[in-house]
Each structure stands twice: as C-alpha cells, then as structure tokens.
Amino acid sequence: MQLTGVRHWRPLASLKRRDLLLGIGTTAFLAGSGIGVEALLADPGSGAPPAAFLETSRFVTGSALSDEAAIARAWSQLVALDAGFPQAVGRLNAAVHGAGLRNMAEYMASPLAKDADLFKTATTIVSAFYLGYTGTFVDHSVKDDTGFVTFAGALMWRPTIDATVIPTYSRGGTDFWIDPPEGTPTPKGAASVSQWQGSTPASHSPQKA
Amino acid sequence: MAETYDADVIVVGSGALGSNAAYELAKAGKSVIILEAGLRIPRWKIVQNTRNSSRRSDFNAPYPDLPWAHTSYDNDYLENTGSFNFRPGMLKLVGGTTWHWAAAAWRYLPTDMKLKSTYGVGRDWPISYDDLEPFYQRAEEALGVVGVDAQDQSGQNGPASPPRSKPYPLPAEGKTYMFQRLEARLSPLGFHFVHEPNARVTKPYDGRPACAGNNNCMPACPIGAMYSGIFHADHAEKAGAKLLTDATAYKLEKGEGGKIAAVHYRTSKGEDVRLTSRYVIVAAHGLETPKLLLISDVANSSDQVGRNLMDHSGIGMQFLADEPVWPGRGAVQQGGIFNRRDGEHRRDYAAVKHSIANNVANPAVAARLIKQGVLGPELDRRIREDASHWVDFSTTFEMLPHATNRVQAHSTKRDALGIPTLTVHYDVDDYVKAARPIAEADFHTFVKGMNGTLVEISEGFQNRDHLMGTVIMGSDPKDSVVDGDCRTHDHPNLFLATTGVIPASGVINPTLTGVALAIRMADIIAKEV
Numbered sequence: 175m176q177l178t179g180v181r182h183w184r185p186l187a188s189l190k191r192r193d194l195l196l197g198i199g200t201t202a203f204l205a206g207s208g209i210g211v212e213a214l215l216a217d218p219g220s221g222a223p224p225a226a227f228l229e230t231s232r233f234v235t236g237s238a239l240s241d242e243a244a245i246a247r248a249w250s251q252l253v254a255l256d257a258g259f260p261q262a263v264g265r266l267n268a269a270v271h272g273a274g275l276r277n278m279a280e281y282m283a284s285p286l287a288k289d290a291d292l293f294k295t296a297t298t299i300v301s302a303f304y305l306g307y308t309g310t311f312v313d314h315s316v317k318d319d320t321g322f323v324t325f326a327g328a329l330m331w332r333p334t335i336d337a338t339v340i341p342t343y344s345r346g347g348t349d350f351w352i353d354p355p356e357g358t359p360t361p362k363g364a365a366s367v368s369q370w371q372g373s374t375p376a377s378h379s380p381q382k383a
Numbered sequence: 384m385a386e387t388y389d390a391d392v393i394v395v396g397s398g399a400l401g402s403n404a405a406y407e408l409a410k411a412g413k414s415v416i417i418l419e420a421g422l423r424i425p426r427w428k429i430v431q432n433t434r435n436s437s438r439r440s441d442f443n444a445p446y447p448d449l450p451w452a453h454t455s456y457d458n459d460y461l462e463n464t465g466s467f468n469f470r471p472g473m474l475k476l477v478g479g480t481t482w483h484w485a486a487a488a489w490r491y492l493p494t495d496m497k498l499k500s501t502y503g504v505g506r507d508w509p510i511s512y513d514d515l516e517p518f519y520q521r522a523e524e525a526l527g528v529v530g531v532d533a534q535d536q537s538g539q540n541g542p543a544s545p546p547r548s549k550p551y552p553l554p555a556e557g558k559t560y561m562f563q564r565l566e567a568r569l570s571p572l573g574f575h576f577v578h579e580p581n582a583r584v585t586k587p588y589d590g591r592p593a594c595a596g597n598n599n600c601m602p603a604c605p606i607g608a609m610y611s612g613i614f615h616a617d618h619a620e621k622a623g624a625k626l627l628t629d630a631t632a633y634k635l636e637k638g639e640g641g642k643i644a645a646v647h648y649r650t651s652k653g654e655d656v657r658l659t660s661r662y663v664i665v666a667a668h669g670l671e672t673p674k675l676l677l678i679s680d681v682a683n684s685s686d687q688v689g690r691n692l693m694d695h696s697g698i699g700m701q702f703l704a705d706e707p708v709w710p711g712r713g714a715v716q717q718g719g720i721f722n723r724r725d726g727e728h729r730r731d732y733a734a735v736k737h738s739i740a741n742n743v744a745n746p747a748v749a750a751r752l753i754k755q756g757v758l759g760p761e762l763d764r765r766i767r768e769d770a771s772h773w774v775d776f777s778t779t780f781e782m783l784p785h786a787t788n789r790v791q792a793h794s795t796k797r798d799a800l801g802i803p804t805l806t807v808h809y810d811v812d813d814y815v816k817a818a819r820p821i822a823e824a825d826f827h828t829f830v831k832g833m834n835g836t837l838v839e840i841s842e843g844f845q846n847r848d849h850l851m852g853t854v855i856m857g858s859d860p861k862d863s864v865v866d867g868d869c870r871t872h873d874h875p876n877l878f879l880a881t882t883g884v885i886p887a888s889g890v891i892n893p894t895l896t897g898v899a900l901a902i903r904m905a906d907i908i909a910k911e912v
C-alpha cells in the first residue's frame with residue numbers, strides 16, 4: 175500500500191496506522207478479497223458516488239482515498255450543497271483526462287489550473303478530504319451547513335504525522351513535548367531553557383506516565 | 384414539632400462550583416440534593432461525538448443541546464441586543480461547562496481584589512487575598528493543579544507572587560519546545576514568560592491519569608487528565624449527596640424571615656417537584672444563576688442581579704516564525720506573556736494577558752492554504768512548513784463592571800419547559816478599547832522578534848467564556864447581590880456559587896477562584912446548618 179504524499183518522515187511506531195490513516199486497512203482488506211473499491215461504490219440507484227468522483231477525488235488529493243463510507247458522505251453532502259456538483263465533477267474529470275494529466279503537480283502547472291470553475295471544484299473536493307468536513311463552518315452557532323466526512327482520515331494530518339498528534343490521540347507519554355520532533359534544526363542564537371525557573375525540585379524531573 | 388426538610392442543602396447545578404460545594408457539605412455529614420438540568424453522559428461518548436463532528440472548532444458541538452437544556456450557541460436560546468455578540472461556551476450536563484474548559488487555574492493577585500483602592504477604577508472585593516488564600520490552596524488540591532511555586536505570576540519579574548501558604552499540589556509539566564523557543568528569543572526583548580498553573584495532572588492523581596498530550600483539552604480530554612466538574616459530581620455522590628438529573632430549577636420560593644423556603648424544579652416530561660431545604664446554593668453558571676434569581680424575583684433589592692456582566696473580551700494574532708517551533712505538542716495552552724497583568728497603567732487601560740495557544744495547527748493552516756488556492760504536492764509541503772512555524776496568540780483584557788452590560792430573562796421567549804430563555808446586552812468599553820493598540824504593538828514586536836510573517840490580527844473583540852459580575856459581590860447591599868461570603872444580602876440562607884460573584888475581573892481565568900469561594904461557602908454553611 176503506497177501513500178502518496180507521505181515523504182521522508184516516518185510515522186511513530188507507537189501510533190496505529192489504522193487510527194491515523196483511515197482507509198488503509200479497508201483498502202488492504204479489499205485488495206486481499208479481490209473486490210475493488212470502485213465496484214463497491216458503483217451501486218447504481220443507491221445514490222453512491224460515481225466512479226468519476228472517486229477518480230477525481232484521488233487525483234486532486236494525490237491520495238489513495240479508500241474509506242468508502244467517508245467518500246460516500248462527502249459525495250452526498252457535496253451534492254446536497256450544490257445540485258450542480260455532479261456535472262462540475264464530470265467536467266473536471268473530463269478536462270483532466272482530455273489534457274492527459276497524470277498528477278496534481280502537472281495540473282497546477284497546466285492551463286487548466288487557470289479555469290476558475292474547474293479550480294473551484296478541485297478545491298471543494300480537496301477541502302472535504304483534507305479538512306474532513308464539507309460546507310462552511312459558522313462560529314458560535316449550533317446551525318450551519320457543514321457535514322462530517324472523516325476525522326482521523328482527514329488528509330491534513332498526514333504531512334506532520336511524525337511530529338504532532340491528531341487531537342484526541344496521543345503519542346510519547348507525559349512531557350514528550352519538551353523535545354522538538356526528530357530532525358528539527360538546532361536554532362541559532364539564544365539557547366532554550368527547557369525547565370521552569372523556580373520550580374519545586376520535583377518539577378525539575380519530567381514525570382513519566 | 385420541628386420542621387422537616389428534604390435536605391439540609393439543595394445545590395442547583397452540578398458544575399465544578401456546585402459539585403465542589405456539594406462534596407464539601409456531604410463530606411461534613413450534611414444531607415445534600417444536587418439538581419442538574421442536563422443529563423449524565425459518559426466520557427467515551429463525548430470523545431466519540433468529538434471525532435464524529437463536522438464542527439471541530441465548536442467546543443459545544445460534542446455535547447447535548449436539548450430543547451430543555453440548551454447550550455449557549457443556540458441563537459434561539461441566547462439572544463443578543465448589544466453591539467457585541469456575547470456568546471460564551473456553556474454546557475448543560477452533569478459536570479457542567481468545565482467539560483470543555485482549558486483548565487487554566489490562576490489565583491487573583493492581591494491588587495486585583497483591591498482594584499478601586501489601588502488604581503482608582505472598578506470595584507474592590509469585600510474580602511482580601513489573605514481571606515481567600517487557604518481556600519485557593521484547597522481548591523488547587525481538589526482540582527489537582529500543577530504549577531511553578533517560585534514564579535511571579537503578576538508578570539513583573541519580581542519575587543514569587545501571589546503569596547502561597549503551601550506549594551502547588553503537583554509539579555508543573557515539562558515546558559513545550561515552542562514555549563522554550565519563544566521565551567529564548569522574546570524574553571531578551573523584555574517580555575516576561577509565565578507558566579500557566581493548570582488542572583491537568585502531571586502524575587496520577589485522584590483517579591486521573593497523567594496528561595499525555597492528546598491536545599484536545601477543548602472540547603474534551605479523552606483520558607480525564609484534565610479536571611472537570613464531573614469528578615466532583617461523582618465525589619459528591621459517593622459522599623452521600625443525591626444527584627437528580629433532568630431537573631431544571633425554575634423557582635426559588637420565598638419563605639418567612641427573608642429565607643428561601645423551597646426550590647421548584649421541572650423535568651423534561653413536565654413533572655413539577657417542590658423540595659425544601661435549610662440552605663440553598665445556586666451554582667447554575669454565570670448566566671443561568673442570575674436568570675433563576677430574576678424569574679424567582681429574589682436577591683434583587685439592589686437591582687444588580689444580571690448586571691455588571693464581564694467577560695475577558697479578547698483579540699487574537701497568528702504569525703509564521705522563521706524557525707520550526709512545532710505547536711501542538713502537549714496541552715492546548717501552557718502560559719504566556721504577563722508584563723501587562725499589573726501596574727499603574729490599569730488606572731487608564733485594561734490589564735492584558737497574552738496567552739500562547741498550543742493547538743495542533745493543521746486545521747487552521749490547511750484551511751488557510753486551501754483558501755489561498757494551494758493544492759497538489761505543494762499543499763502537503765506547505766502544511767508541514769506552516770504548521771511547524773505557526774504561532775498563535777490569544778490575548779485577553781481586563782473588564783470593568785457596568786450596570787448596562789446585563790443578562791436578563793427573555794420577556795417573551797420560552798424554552799421547551801416553558802421557562803424564559805436569555806437575552807444579553809453587552810458593549811466593550813473604552814477601558815478595554817484603550818488597551819487594544821498597546822496589545823497590538825506587542826503583537827508586532829513578537830512577530831519582529833521571531834523574524835516572522837504576520838498572518839492575521841483579529842478584528843473586533845472575541846468571546847473568552849469567563850462570566851463575571853452578574854451577581855456581583857460587595858459590602859454594600861444597595862449596589863451588590865452577595866456579600867464576601869457569597870451569601871445573598873436579601874436572603875440569609877441563599878448562597879451563590881458562581882464566577883458571577885466576581886466584582887473585579889483581573890485578566891486571569893476565574894474558575895479556580897469560583898471553586899475557592901464555593902469551598903469557603905460550604906465551610907460557612909456547614910457550621911450554620
């Protein structure tokens with residue numbers, strides 16, 4: 175299973191990949207069973223997302239995207255928010271195929287990236303899978319048009335997964351946060367003081383859980 | 384024949400303040416009934432709701448918003464009439480709003496409590512810091528507060544302050560790398576960094592595990608390392624208190640001798656129950672406490688109930704530092720810059736607290752980049768780059784009490800129980816507005832000191848969820864609701880356990896003070912009952 179987008183940094187062994195990257199397990203399972211994700215999603219008449227949505231979503235996010243429940247949630251909400259969304263996805267999909275683009279780096283460098291409508295569609299899909307929700311958040315209100323897509327599977331966590339937590343999960347034990355993530359360059363200038371001045375002796379030694 | 388009562392003491396509200404008072408009284412052998420409007424929800428369910436919410440930055444979202452027990456973000460429940468959308472987080476369930484607080488557990492300074500006599504503005508507390516000190520200690524022990532004993536929390540880089548009779552119950556957590564880096568580079572510019580005492584335990588304590596840095600204190604600590612009122616709701620029950628859920632108090636019944644004779648509550652099924660007790664404590668949050676008094680027409684001979692509403696209205700600023708500081712490792716906050724917490728400037732403009740937020744930055748960073756049109760591999764690269772360099776300041780201002788800033792029972796609207804909803808009228812005053820440019824000048828110095836790039840300084844003012852002043856404490860019954868013991872001037876057996884009693888807001892989070900006052904009042908009641 176290859177994860178596009180994850181580069182030289184490595185996930186900490188203490189974090190369960192299943193917890194962090196929703197969908198990997200599902201895809202592995204499907205691969206093992208010989209059933210393709212697309213086959214599962216393409217259930218005509220069920221309101222399930224068309225293959226074009228899955229394909230376009232994978233293209234714009236540069237990700238394997240295999241959590242079918244999350245994909246189905248994203249699709250149904252994006253359609254609910256904008257009745258023209260299926261057509262917009264179709265146009266983006268056709269344009270990408272038509273231009274023979276292989277990945278988002280090529281898309282961003284191509285004239286297609288200047289087409290505002292296509293770019294908006296790409297951005298809407300990226301937003302849903304990166305942030306893990308659709309719609310627009312309204313602060314200090316119980317009502318808005320947001321819809322849940324995924325939490326731990328949100329792609330925005332991926333680029334820093336070696337360094338920071340996905341909130342509600344943990345890593346490293348009490349006081350792990352004293353040290354910077356591995357590989358952080360040593361800063362020039364004034365040195366850091368890692369202990370609180372004037373602490374009681376007990377508080378000078380990190381308490382391990 | 385001696386009069387019989389349903390309980391020695393009825394406590395309305397099972398939040399941190401009510402539950403601590405109830406626990407102390409139950410421990411002292413008194414019979415206690417706690418009335419709680421909301422339901423009991425297990426922690427795992429709240430964590431699950433958090434993960435399944437599409438509204439990640441709404442700290443109320445994982446909690447129930449019931450037709451008879453609304454959260455404060457329901458516009459139908461809390462209506463604003465002033466220039467500011469006053470909308471602090473408030474929850475209704477067993478344990479109350481500290482389910483989603485951030486556990487900052489500060490003591491006021493002696494000068495905070497004597498603001499008028501020291502700086503000629505606002506009001507003085509009728510009690511002094513020395514009166515409260517032993518109860519601060521007990522409150523810290525109850526909540527499991529971690530702190531640095533020898534620090535000058537006034538931010539003036541002087542000797543340890545405020546004075547303490549004993550060390551903090553638990554040692555401070557390790558300093559985050561981000562805090563270390565900001566301190567290393569900004570303290571040479573004269574900024575005093577202060578650790579934030581907090582109720583997030585660093586060792587197993589009172590059945591709670593040590594904080595593991597899940598970075599989710601707001602809206603819910605998944606493991607219960609962070610204190611919340613639920614712990615003392617449970618302790619109170621174990622000590623013999625009777626906790627009734629789905630029991631919204633809607634009337635305090637006046638009896639003979641100016642006393643409160645009974646409390647009436649209503650369930651969501653429409654059942655009305657009348658309970659009697661020798662003493663009553665209303666601990667229903669800084670907005671709901673005055674509402675209950677107003678709709679019961681009690682404790683208001685001064686016409687101050689619901690008035691003098693204060694929050695620590697604030698502003699925020701984000702920038703990108705020139706080095707990776709990696710916010711998001713550890714708890715969501717750990718302290719900040721306190722130079723302007725105290726000093727002569729308070730004669731002219733509000734005290735200022737600059738807190739450094741330590742949330743995992745990815746949600747804010749990713750949303751911003753996507754909005755800017757950054758997509759493709761560049762998006763992942765920039766998320767890592769910006770999330771590691773992100774610095775987020777959350778600044779608060781001291782408020783002064785104004786009679787016109789007020790919460791009232793709605794004149795026409797009713798909730799599902801037929802009980803009035805809330806209206807709030809709130810304007811940010813010139814004392815705060817005068818402090819804003821000073822705080823913004825600091826912001827620019829922080830950015831420059833970190834050779835950074837400013838992302839944004841927020842417009843207007845932001846809610847900070849700290850309710851004060853609404854049942855204001857004072858020595859004069861003509862202009863205050865409770866005395867220094869939190870006893871209502873008008874009713875000898877009615878006490879209020881709420882941060883709403885606080886008459887001078889200072890600039891620090893008020894809950895520890897509320898708990899200290901609640902424990903103090905429980906001692907007083909225990910002697911009298």
Ligand SMILES: Cc1cc2nc3c(=O)[nH]c(=O)nc-3n(C[C@H](O)[C@H](O)[C@H](O)COP(=O)(O)OP(=O)(O)OC[C@H]3O[C@@H](n4cnc5c(N)ncnc54)[C@H](O)[C@@H]3O)c2cc1C
Binds near residue numbers: 420484485631
């Ligand atoms: C996001 C956020 C972060 C915060 N961070 C901090 C912080 O770091 N430090 C700090 O000091 N403070 C913080 N606060 C403020 C803190 O949460 C409150 O000061 C504290 O919860 C007040 O406790 P309380 O017991 O007075 O009220 P609550 O905790 O609100 O409890 C009141 C209880 O009364 C019940 N109730 C209400 N009306 C009735 C009725 N009529 N009948 C029966 N029951 C009723 C409610 O259901 C509730 O359970 C924060 C608040 C928020 C929202």
Ligand code: SF4
Binds near residue numbers: 603
């Ligand atoms: S950092 Fe995590 S473990 Fe610590 S208090 Fe916050 S949520 Fe709980």
